[in-house]
Structure formats: C-alpha cells, structure tokens
Amino acid sequence: MAEDKQWKMLEKIREIALKNPEKIRIVETNVDADVQLEYYALMQKLGERDLDKQIPAIINELLTSEDLDSRKRLLVSLAVTGEIEAYRFLEQYLVDCDDDIKKWALLSCQQCQMFLESSLLDESKIYVASGLGGKNHRLRYVFAIFGVEKADFTDFHKKVIANETKYYLEKFDSVCEDLQYIENYAVCTALVPLYEDVVALVQSIIDEVNQYGGFVKQSIFVTNEKHVDKEALDKMYYSDEDGKD
Numbered sequence: 001m002a003e004d005k006q007w008k009m010l011e012k013i014r015e016i017a018l019k020n021p022e023k024i025r026i027v028e029t030n031v032d033a034d035v036q037l038e039y040y041a042l043m044q045k046l047g048e049r050d051l052d053k054q055i056p057a058i059i060n061e062l063l064t065s066e067d068l069d070s071r072k073r074l075l076v077s078l079a080v081t082g083e084i085e086a087y088r089f090l091e092q093y094l095v096d097c098d099d100d101i102k103k104w105a106l107l108s109c110q111q112c113q114m115f116l117e118s119s120l121l122d123e124s125k126i127y128v129a130s131g132l133g134g135k136n137h138r139l140r141y142v143f144a145i146f147g148v149e150k151a152d153f154t155d156f157h158k159k160v161i162a163n164e165t166k167y168y169l170e171k172f173d174s175v176c177e178d179l180q181y182i183e184n185y186a187v188c189t190a191l192v193p194l195y196e197d198v199v200a201l202v203q204s205i206i207d208e209v210n211q212y213g214g215f216v217k218q219s220i221f222v223t224n225e226k227h228v229d230k231e232a233l234d235k236m237y238y239s240d241e242d243g244k245d
Helices: 002-019 033-046 055-064 068-079 084-096 099-121 155-171 198-212 230-242
Strands: 024-026 126-128 138-146 175-182 185-193 221-223
Touching: 033 068, 033 099, 055 068, 055 084, 068 084, 068 099, 084 099, 138 198, 138 230, 155 175, 155 185, 155 198, 185 230, 198 221
Parallel strands: 024 126
Antiparallel strands: 138 185, 138 221, 175 185
C-alpha cells in the first residue's frame, strides 16, 4: 500500500516535471537517504515550536551546545525560518562545523535556501530529494547490468555495453557520469530527467545489448539512494540465480 502510494506520487511529480519543469527543483545533495529521512521527520515533528525564538538566540544556542541531538534540532529550526540571516550563517557554519553534524548542516543550508527562494520569488515549487541527489532537472541513479556468465566481461562485451548505454542515455536527455566494470557487472552512474522512466530506459539498454549475443541477464537493478559495491552486487546476482530453481 505504501509503495503504491509512493509510485502514484512519483508519477504525479513526473507529470508536473514534463508539463511545468519550472515548478520542479531537484536538491543537489548526496546525503544518505537515512539521514535525509531523519532530518525531514524532525522537521515535521518540530512544527512551529522553535519559531518564536529570534534567529540570533538560535544561533547562539547552536554554537554553545555540545549535544548532537540539540544541534540537529537547532539547525532545522534555522532552516525553516527561510530568512537571509539564517541562510548566511548556515553557509559559514557548513564550512566550519564538525564532521558529525556536517550532513545536517548541508541539508539545513539547502532547505533554508529553498524557503528563501520561494519567499523572494513569491511562488511555490516542488523540491525533490534523493540519497544520490541530482542536477538541474535530472536525478542521479546507479544501475547495474549483470553478465550471464560468472566471468569478466570481454573487451567486446564492454564495448557493446558502453556504446548502447551512451546511445540510450543521450536519446533520453540523460548524462553518463561513470561506467565501470567489476568482473561480470557493469555499473553506471547517470543523471536521468525526472520525467523519464529510468527502469524502462535500462530495459532498453539491456534489450539492445542482448542483440549482440544475449550475454547479459534481463534482471534490472536501479537505485537513487546510494552507490553500490561488489558485495551488494554479489548478493543480488546469486539471489537471482537461486530464484531460478
């Protein structure tokens, strides 16, 4: 039920992005999805509680507090003000803060900037965030192509995968940031327009690659939450093998 609701929401955002791209703003951050969820949960929980405090008072409390949870709360409190004073402080705080709070400072700075822009432009926008972030109208995804054989891709295989990946990404206004081969896996990091169906795009790449000998599996792995390592790829590959029995 929850997944169905999320899918419908994504479809609605894609529809808006296609018809009115100026209303969509993709957050250009690669903060872990878990941290983002914690941040937005705290923002909803706080509500209006700290908004009666003056910005200098919040800043002073943040600079003097040694408690991590308190500093998180204060950063969110500054972000939701959407004031230029808070934004300028957060910009500098992000440069100087400790590593344990840096991701929260980044999210707060970006959030404050969004509220500030909406206020100055007097228009509402839809802000889209993901674990891997994005750029302009594109979200960043990682997708993997699995070889049928449990052996390194040959030079011919790599050339075919690279050519077809490049062709289809360009065809759908997408950008390949990185393509690497890990034994019998091809792992691509790409920027794909929000309004495009990334699963269908990857499926097109796989179908075309298999015109040259059927050497990759039909299984599709796509994520916009985090980068993937060989251990995670192995689990998916062998889990898929088990599923055939």
